[in-house]
Structure formats: structure tokens, C-alpha cells
Amino acid sequence: MQNVATEFDTIAAISTPPGEGGISIIRISGSKAIDAASKLYRGKDLRKVAGNTINYGHVYDPDSDEEVDEVMVSVMRAPRTYTKENIIEINCHGGIVATNRILQLILGLGVRLAKPGEFTERAFLNGRIDLSQAEAVMDLIRAKTDQSMKVALNQLDGNLSHLIANLRQDILDVLAQVEVNIDYPEYDDVETMTTKLLKEKAVEVKSEVQQLLKTAKQGKVLRDGLATAIVGHPNVGKSSILNLLLHEDKAIVTDVAGTTRDVIEEYVNVQGVPLKLVDTAGIHETNDKVEKIGVERSQKALEVADLVILVLDSSVELRDEDRKLLKQTSGMKRIVVLNKSDLTSKIDQNELQSYVDSTEIVHSSAVNPLGTKDLEERIAKLFFAGSIENSGNNIMVTNARHIGLLKQSEEALNSVLSGIEMGMPVDLLQIDMTRAWDLLGEITGDSYQDELLDQLFSQFCLGK
Numbered sequence: 001m002q003n004v005a006t007e008f009d010t011i012a013a014i015s016t017p018p019g020e021g022g023i024s025i026i027r028i029s030g031s032k033a034i035d036a037a038s039k040l041y042r043g044k045d046l047r048k049v050a051g052n053t054i055n056y057g058h059v060y061d062p063d064s065d066e067e068v069d070e071v072m073v074s075v076m077r078a079p080r081t082y083t084k085e086n087i088i089e090i091n092c093h094g095g096i097v098a099t100n101r102i103l104q105l106i107l108g109l110g111v112r113l114a115k116p117g118e119f120t121e122r123a124f125l126n127g128r129i130d131l132s133q134a135e136a137v138m139d140l141i142r143a144k145t146d147q148s149m150k151v152a153l154n155q156l157d158g159n160l161s162h163l164i165a166n167l168r169q170d171i172l173d174v175l176a177q178v179e180v181n182i183d184y185p186e187y188d189d190v191e192t193m194t195t196k197l198l199k200e201k202a203v204e205v206k207s208e209v210q211q212l213l214k215t216a217k218q219g220k221v222l223r224d225g226l227a228t229a230i231v232g233h234p235n236v237g238k239s240s241i242l243n244l245l246l247h248e249d250k251a252i253v254t255d256v257a258g259t260t261r262d263v264i265e266e267y268v269n270v271q272g273v274p275l276k277l278v279d280t281a282g283i284h285e286t287n288d289k290v291e292k293i294g295v296e297r298s299q300k301a302l303e304v305a306d307l308v309i310l311v312l313d314s315s316v317e318l319r320d321e322d323r324k325l326l327k328q329t330s331g332m333k334r335i336v337v338l339n340k341s342d343l344t345s346k347i348d349q350n351e352l353q354s355y356v357d358s359t360e361i362v363h364s365s366a367v368n369p370l371g372t373k374d375l376e377e378r379i380a381k382l383f384f385a386g387s388i389e390n391s392g393n394n395i396m397v398t399n400a401r402h403i404g405l406l407k408q409s410e411e412a413l414n415s416v417l418s419g420i421e422m423g424m425p426v427d428l429l430q431i432d433m434t435r436a437w438d439l440l441g442e443i444t445g446d447s448y449q450d451e452l453l454d455q456l457f458s459q460f461c462l463g464k
Ligand SMILES: Nc1nc2c(c(=O)[nH]1)N(C=O)[C@@H](CNc1ccc(C(=O)N[C@@H](CCC(=O)O)C(=O)O)cc1)CN2
Pocket: 079, 080, 081, 082, 089, 128, 464
């Protein structure tokens, strides 16, 4: 389905978070928006005011003639609006009663409640933004760190869209050239000529697709944070380390082993590295029912972690459970923290070195305010040394749907190339080349299935 101009019904929703606030905004979009608002509003005639103005007045219940709230109303006229439709935004006093009442009054006027993400869906369906830009809107709202916000904004600005559009144009150009060669052969060896053209372009586009895919790993980290599990025996100081990294007393710390019973997740920016820190219950054999579940969750967090912070209590000798964790995490990206370094060390260094490379070890102390500085530096170093793939132009693929489509288009281009090697006829090569073009188009939503839109936009916030 393409972006055809369709006449949609008029929708409304509260666009601000529910609860008490300074101001709440009720947003209406569609051809009836201005008429509907006019029926509730007393002030200047909204049908006559200029577009892109905000107007002071009052909302009245048209049935009871009762004043509902003092408001400011923005009037935005199609097509230069967020949805490309007429938009009214009623700014009322923040508070659930007035906001909901105004929404209910609007819904009585031939306006229906918007589905989550429906305003942005209209922006897409009405052709103001493409699908990858619509997806960026949600990424922007969900962004937890400055960097992930930057990547989302870059995508919202259409930079990924332009890159994809250029690749598709390149493919289209070569397909057109192939057609011309077939229809009007100037040379005897049309087959060789067109095959050469196709090969050149397939190699070129494939390399660009691979370049994009290379950014995916880091893009995902920037968006979701590097999944970092803090694990270790009970009472070694895991929660203390979480709190130090957060610069906030988030997790409960006590001298009772087994204080943390469930995993705790927090986002933090460590020297420019976005982390999703997971504090876990101490891992050990236990018969306590609740603790047991906690330990299982800790193991799970450990298994899915991008980075493991394994904490050891350096004031006691190594235990079997420590040895087990040291073995289990070898080969993972990890930092082994010797905590409680303010106390006398009882860990056998020789034995420790048989499990850990000395570069993996960091000493820390939760009672010393500088205790985590080394740890922070080590995290940043590990991250920046290993995994930064800078694409140079700040375009990063962060979205699983996009990654899947890029991989599929890479496969289609591989089929073109292997087809050429095997001497396949040009019309079969054209099919694979066209498939690559189609798949790239799905990223920007040049072609899509209605189910995809339902699935994508249902994950959005109400009123967005
Ligand atoms: N009050 C309010 N604040 C908001 C939004 C909104 O809809 N309402 N936004 C959204 O949720 C975001 C801003 N995004 C927007 C994007 C495009 C257009 C828009 O009207 N674009 C037109 C005209 C641009 C122009 O005048 O130059 C266009 O692209 O044609 C409006 C908002 C964040 N803040």
C-alpha cells in the first residue's frame, strides 16, 4: 500500500502524562477538530483566527452552560501540522478532572478517542514522515541517555531515510539500465555488459548495507544501554557498588547476607557509556524459597549480560561459589572487582591469577569515596576500545526491525552475486536485485502491511 491521500475521521487524546501537572494538553486532529473545539470554547472564534496561533479563553459544557476550565487553545491548520490535518491543542490546568472532562466533552462531538500512536501514524499515512522517522519519535520519547536521544533525533531528521532512499535509487537506476541494454542492445554481448553492471552495483550497495549493519551493535547499546550485570556471592558489596555508580542510594545495603532478593535495574551514564545496570541477588546455594527465585534471576541476568561486574569480597578467602562464578564468566566481557579493599586482603593472589587476567581486576571500596573511579574508567575503556564503530555520519541502526530488513537485503544482494558467479540468466538476477530494493523500502515504509502498522503504533504512548 502506498501513501494515498485518505480522508480520516477526527481523533482526540490527552497528550500529557496522566496525573497532576502544571498544564495538560488535549490534542484533536482531523477535519472536524476546529468545529468541535469551537462548540466548547468561548473566546475568539477559532474558525476565524489565523493558523499557528494560541488563544486565551474558557471551556464551557455546551449542555449545562457550566464553565469547565480557563484554557489556552492552539489552532494549527492543515497541511502544515504534525499530522498534516487540522489540529487543535487545548492547554488546560493540569489535573485529571478538568483534563478528562474536556476530553469527554470533545468525544461527544463526532470525534473519537485516538489509539496509541495514532497522531504519528497519521503523520506517516499522510506522508509527512516515513516509517523509520515515526519509529524514531518513539525512540526519542523512550531515550534514557543523551546519546540515545541524539541517535533518535538524527533518525527523526530523516538521515537514515535519505541514506536508504539513495541506495534504493542506485538499485533502481541499474535496473533501468539493464532494461535498456536488453531492449536496445548496442553491443553484441549484452549479457556480459549487463551482468557487469549488476555486479558493480550489488557490490557497492552490499558494502553500504554492511556498513550500516556494523553500527547496529553499538546503536543498540546506545539505545538500550549496555546490559551490565553485577553478580557475586551474598554480602560482597554488589548493591553498594550499584549505588556508587548511580551516585544515589537506590538499592538497600545491609550487613545481612541476602539483602537483595530480586534484580534491580537502573540506567546510568558512566563516562559517556550508557549502562543498564542490573544489581542481582547474591548467587549461592540456598533452600529459602524466595531467595532461590532471586538466584535464578541473577543467573539469567548474567547469561544475557553484555558486561559482567563480578564482585569478590577481598577481606575473605575465595569460596567455591566465587570460583564457580569466575569460571562461568571467563570468556565474557567482564570486570572482576575486589571489593572491601579498605580491609586486609585475604584472597590468595596466585589462585586468583589462575582464573583472571590482571587487566580484568579492579580494586574498590564502598567506604572510600574514590572507590569506584577505577571501575568507571575500566568500564569506559572496555567499551570504547572494543566496540565503537563510528559510521562517521552519526547514522546508526538501532531498531531490530531495520536490522532484520538490512540482513535480508544483504542476503538478496548475495544471491545476485552468487547468481552472477554461477552464470544465471539476467532476468533471475533482476528478481533478486528487485527484492533487495523492496526490503530496503520496508525500512522507510514505502511498502508495508497493515498489520505491521498496527503492531508498531500500538507500542506508542497515548496522545502521540
Ligand atoms: N504543543 C506541541 N508540542 C510539540 C509537538 C506537538 O505536536 N504539539 N510535537 C509533536 O508531537 C513535537 C514537535 N514536532 C512537530 C513536528 C512537526 C510539526 C509541524 O507542524 N510540521 C509542519 C510545519 C512545519 C513548519 O511550520 O515549518 C510540516 O512539517 O509541514 C509540529 C510539531 C514536540 N512538541
